[in-house]
Amino acid sequence: MKGDKHEEPEPGPEPAAPPPSTDEEEPLLEFHHSYRELFQFFCNNTTIHGAIRLVCSQHNRMKTAFWAVLWLCTFGMMYWQFGLLFGEYFSYPVSLNINLNSEKLVFPAVTVCTLNPYRYTEMKKDLEELDRTTEQTLFDLYKYNSSNSLVAHARGRRDLRESLPHPLQRLPVPAPPHAASRVRRSDSSLSHSNPKVNRKDWMIGFQLCNQNNSDCFYRTYSSGVDAVREWYRFHYINILSRRQDTPMLEEEALGKFIFACRFNQVSCNEANYSHFHHPMYGNCYTFNDKNNSNLWMSFMPGVNNGLSLMLRTEQNDFIPLLSTVTGARVMVHGQDEPAFMDDGGFNLRPGMETSISMSKEAVDRLGGDYGDCTKNGSDVPVENLYGTKYTQQVCIHSCFQVNMIRECGCAYIFYPQPRGVEFCDYRKHNSWGYCYYKLQDAFSSDRLGCFTKCRKPCNMTTYKLSAGYSRWPSVTSQDWVFQMLSLQNNYTVKNKRDGIAKLNIFFKELNYKTNSESPSVTMVTLLSNLGSQWSLWFGSSVLSVVEMAELIFDLLAITFFMLLRRFQSQYWSPGRGGRGAQEVASTPPSSLPSRFCPHPASPSSSAAGPATSLALSAPPPAYATLGPRLAPSGSTEASSSAHTPGEP
Amino acid sequence: MAAGEKIKAKIKKNLPVRGPQAPTIKELMRWYCLNTNTHGCRRIVVSRGRLRRLLWILFTLTAVALIFWQCALLISSFYTVSVSIKVHFQKLDFPAVTICNINPYRYSAVRDLLAELEQETRGSLKTLFGFSEITSRKRREAESWSSARKGTGSKFLNLIPLLAFEKGETSKARDFRTGRKRKVSGRIVHTASDVVHVYESKGLVGFQLCSNDTSSCAVYTFTSGVNAIREWYKLHYMNIMAQVSLEKKINMSYSAEELLVTCFFDGESCDARNFTRFHHPMYGNCYTFNNRQNETILSTSMGGSEYGLQVILYLNEEEYNPFLVSSTGAKVIVHRQFEYPFIEDVGTEIETAMATSIGMHLTESFKLSEPYSRCTEDWNGVLITNIYNATYSLQICLHSCFQAKMVEKCGCAQFSQPLPQGANYCNYRQHPNWMYCYYELHQAFVWGELGCQSMCKEACSFKEWTLTTSLAQWPSEVSEKWLLSVLTWDQGQIKKKLNKTDLAKLLIFYKDLNQRSIVESPANSIEMLLSNIGGQLGLWMSCSIVCIIEIIEVFFIDSLSIVARHQWHKAKQWWARRQASPCPEAPPSPQGQDNLGLNIDDDLPTFTSALCLPPAPAAQVPGTPPPRYNTLRLERAFSRQLTGTEVSAES
Secondary structure, X not given: OHHHHHHOOOOOHHHHOOOOOHHHOOOOOOOOOOHHHHHHHHHHHOOOHHHHHHHHOOOOHHHHHHHHHHHHHHHHHHHHHHHHHHHHHHOOOEEEEEEEEEOOEEOOEEEEEOOEOOOHHHHHHHHHHHHHHHHHHHHHHHOOOOOOHHHHHHOOOXXXXXXXXXXXXXXXXXXXXXXXXXXXXXXXXXXXXXXXXOOOOEEEEEEEEOOOOOOEEEEEEOOHHHHHHHXXXXXXXXXXXXXXXXXXXXXXXXXXXXXXXXXXXXXOOHHHEEXXXXXOOEEEEEEOOOOOOOOOEEOOOOHHHOEEEEEEOOOOOOOOOOOOOOOEEEEEEOOOOOOOHHHHOEEEOOOEEEEEEEEEEEEEOXXXXXXXXXXXXXXXXXXXXXXXXXXXXXXXXXXXXXXXXXXXXXXXXXXXXXXOOOEOXXXXXXXXXXXXXXXXXXXXXXXXXXXXXXXXXXEEEEEEEEEEEEEOOOOOOHHHHHHHHHHHHOOOOOOHHHHEEEEEEEEOOOEEEEEEEEEOOOHHHHHHHHHHHHHHHOOOOHHHHHHHHHHHHHHHHHHHHHHHHHHHHHHOOHHHHHHHXXXXXXXXXXXXXXXXXXXXXXXXXXXXXXXXXXXXXXXXXXXXXXXXXXXXXXXXXXXXXXOOOOOO | OHHHHHHHHHHHHHOOOOOOXXXXXXXXXXXXXXXXXXXXXXXXXXXXXXXXXXHHHHHHHHHXXXXXHHHHHHHHOOOOEEEEEEEEEOOEXXXXXXXXXXXXXXXXXXXXXXXXXXXXXXXXXXXXXXXXXXXXXXXXXXXXXXXXXXXXXXXXXHHOOEEEXXXXXOOEXXXXXXXXXXXXXOOOOOOOOOOOOOOOOOEEEEEEEEOOOOOOEEEEEEOOHHHHHHHHHHHHHHHHHHOOOHHHHHHHEOOHHHHEEEEEEOOEEOOHHHEEEEEEOOOEEEEEEOOOOOOOOOEEOOXXXXXXXXXXEEOOHHHOOOXXXXXXXXXXXXXXXXXXXXOOOOOEEEOOOEEEEEEEEEEEEEOOOHHHOOEEOOOOOOOOOOOOOOOOOHXXXXXXXHHHHHHHHHOOEOOOOOOOOOOOEOOOOOOOOHHHHHHHHHHHHHOOOOOHHHHOOEEOEEEEEEEEEEEEEOOXXXXXXXXXHHHHHHOOOOOOOOOHHHEEEEEEEEEEEEEEEEEEEEOOOHHHHHHHHHHHHHHHHOOOHHHXXXXXXXXXXXXXXXXXXXXXXXXXXXXXHHHOOOOOOOXXXXXHHHHHHHHHHHOOOHHHHHHHOOHHHHOOOOOOHHHHHHHHHHHHHHHHHHHHHHHHHHO
């Protein structure tokens, strides 16, 4: 840097100085006169260690051979090592870093669901037929007689049976002969979704067929409870998709479900939650999702600095055959992620205070060449139907839905509905059940390729939950608590403790772990290692390579000039030109050693060189000035490319 | 003297201290480039052709820049850590386990102190919610007893009245005690941030807190009456309890024998003596297992529930304070020995009439401190005094910080944390308006405005027990009868027969004896750094430390000395000219001519020729200082330079 500054004055005066004295001028590019000269120059000035000995000790054959061997050995060693280093770098190794951070945390979104999709009273009209059929079936199969099934019985079962497709049947475990007679044997397949239990060799299931009834299979269950629930669910889905109207959210629904809500000792308000309806889990309220005007932050761990909810868990208007659990379902998820209540939920027990402590963990992957992950899902060949942040769940569900629409022509009700596609209903799509279960099978065995298509997101945040329970309200305090709730929230104290539940969600600690990847070999370390190897074996540097490049360039240039010269001399005046060329090639001019010896005063001799040559008017030394001299003579295209930059 | 002179002369002869050999900076550079081992530089000088030279200058400068850039990257990434995860299989130390009853004091014991408060709470419940209870005999007794003291008047409601706000209007509130409406003045702060509420309830309930001069007040409203009553009750409860001495409180709370019915550890029986008491202001007496001073830390020989801690707890549900706690159970926290258990913040609840199994998995983490990360082993570098008698943790630091701020701002200490030196707990006899101050301060603390979060560093090493909880109904229906009667007989001091809902079983054990430790270690060592830098130097320029020294020598020391010499000569010249100012014309021209001649003969660099040639005709103009200066310098430098070149040529 500094050297450059000192050097600077030199080129400055030089261009200014030349005009008066022409012989002082230094041309833009100067070429050596002969190979010999070139090599001598190279040997004198090169910085490649082995090369000096190899090329420059030409007087001793033995020595040259010895150095050639040595040179080749070190060369080989170096490139072998280079190969190893590059191999390591291009395998893109990563090293794992675990950071323990402690800082204020954004409270995650919390979704709470009622576990009951609709009030039974509201749905009664739609479900009437299904319920009656179910009771009839239960009576037929298990001799279970519920109170109002008798009414249905009186109405006659035949017609009811006909109205609903896919009736529940009791099937013998070996493929039934009468079933086989109905269906062509080759096409029939029996899918067991549960390991069979030998209960009188009977199984319960229902039949699903494709469009033209050419292929049918039975979906069988070993337990009647499972079979009835699954069958009921199947029909319920169809009924739901027929109910086009979205359930209106009664404003008091939240008040009826959530009695009290506090975060950080402060009451929640409308801005803090959003609502959606899940066909299985009912009304779901998401607290602190992305719609929240200012996101909740936790500055301190502990119960007092978390979310605290009082919930109603009464089940007097639950749909009896659909909801077999009571309580509430809660899920903790990231702000911009949809709540998959099926996948990551947590059931709350009624009559209990459930304290869920969370600890956060984040994973950052490098992506790109270093691993198979996607930054924001834009490069995944699956359309995101949820319109939220990319997660693997979102992708897989979207992938399934897309396949469902393609294969079956309708959308599955639990997944989002793309524009212009309607939900599946066997009145419109009579074979969708067949199609769906086939697809489900293909999906879980990854024949659809959803699991390979959906890549991991590069940044993931997970919340680890652990729960503790205590009875709530306590015997001594329940009187006033119930009284209070009944007054404020119109809660009727019917079944005391089982009707309410309390939930606390808080951070156990503000420490959170970040597992991140970093490249274990970076470009800098790769270069350092290459440099170390290079210095060790060769003692040369990148600049030495440039020297080599220059040498090659010079060689080419000289060859070109020489050929040009020969051509010229042959064409114009063969005798003189040939001699001149020979002179150039063979005779080292006497002035050369003095010119290129590493003498401090050497450059000035270059000024002297041309001067003498001018005086002698001999061709060889004028090589440097050949270009300029040739150009005026107007010799064809020979005004070589090397000189053109200097000309204007 | 003579001898001294001799030695001096000898030294001068043997150790000649001379300046740089080159007379000018340009010469010095040329000399350096020809002789240095650094690649590239020599080519600048040796190459023929201006373009070539320029290219070589560019190449060299690029290489230098790359070296600087890459080395900067290397140095900046020096303080990185690499993490190793080790899994040991060994005999593990059992952690300290602290168990508390959720209810702090036996209600029968604290009833005397809280009688007035209870009565007033019931009163306000009645006026507010029309709650008249269907009470047990015991409670009615208490009520009659407290009604006898009714003459004292309602002092709690006087101090901080509970207010019911009509829907939609916040400036008017109904006072419970008097029943008449009163105007709420002052600044109104709703902790419920919006008046439009989620709940279409009849109105809001809250209380008003004012600062000392009652100029600023804050109204704290709650959407649910349950929460309002509990908060209001808690405030007064803290006030009352702050005036009770510690011994009395300990006596009022549960004893170890009472709480722990049975105890079993690692296949051997244990009892209350294995537990140390620790008094928590909000949870009463808590008992810590395996935390005894001057005793070895217990360890488990095997994983699995048989080899852990098994206790049956007696949580007398009838003795629960109805307003302070509304849930039944116990709290358990697993922590390191001599670490303060923050039972109110973390901790797992245990249910009555249930067996709770807690499986543990130990993870240890060690971080590197200072230049690598901002953490501390002990209280080093943390400006907060420790008010807990325990090892450092982030939680302790935060709580200590809050307590210190509380004492500073409000003049008294908060009830649920230990007492700092020279302070006493807040009560409204001495500090009538501490509650307002506390609420304000706590709000600021929770929102991170006190700066505690930035003052406290995280701890460098910590152990973490990941807990997995599972529940089972206990005791089973068939075993219930004999089990309860045996336990009742065991607990001689308890008069009444044990009930299923008064008991809880707890098992804490290591799931396996694998210990995961996450250890950070420096990713780079100084040798690595040096070898990497060496690699970079070698790669681009084949340079070494010696080269760098050389560069420093040439570019800084020698260049500076040359410049200094020039200045010195200039100054001298100037002085000489001033002395001989009368006739300066005569000498310059011959000397300038001399100079010119010398230049041509000896092939001095083009720089000088360029400088000297053009002036040659002009040199006749008398009195131009440059030639004279030149000659002076050249004459002297020339002889030196000659010797220098000769030496280099020979070698």
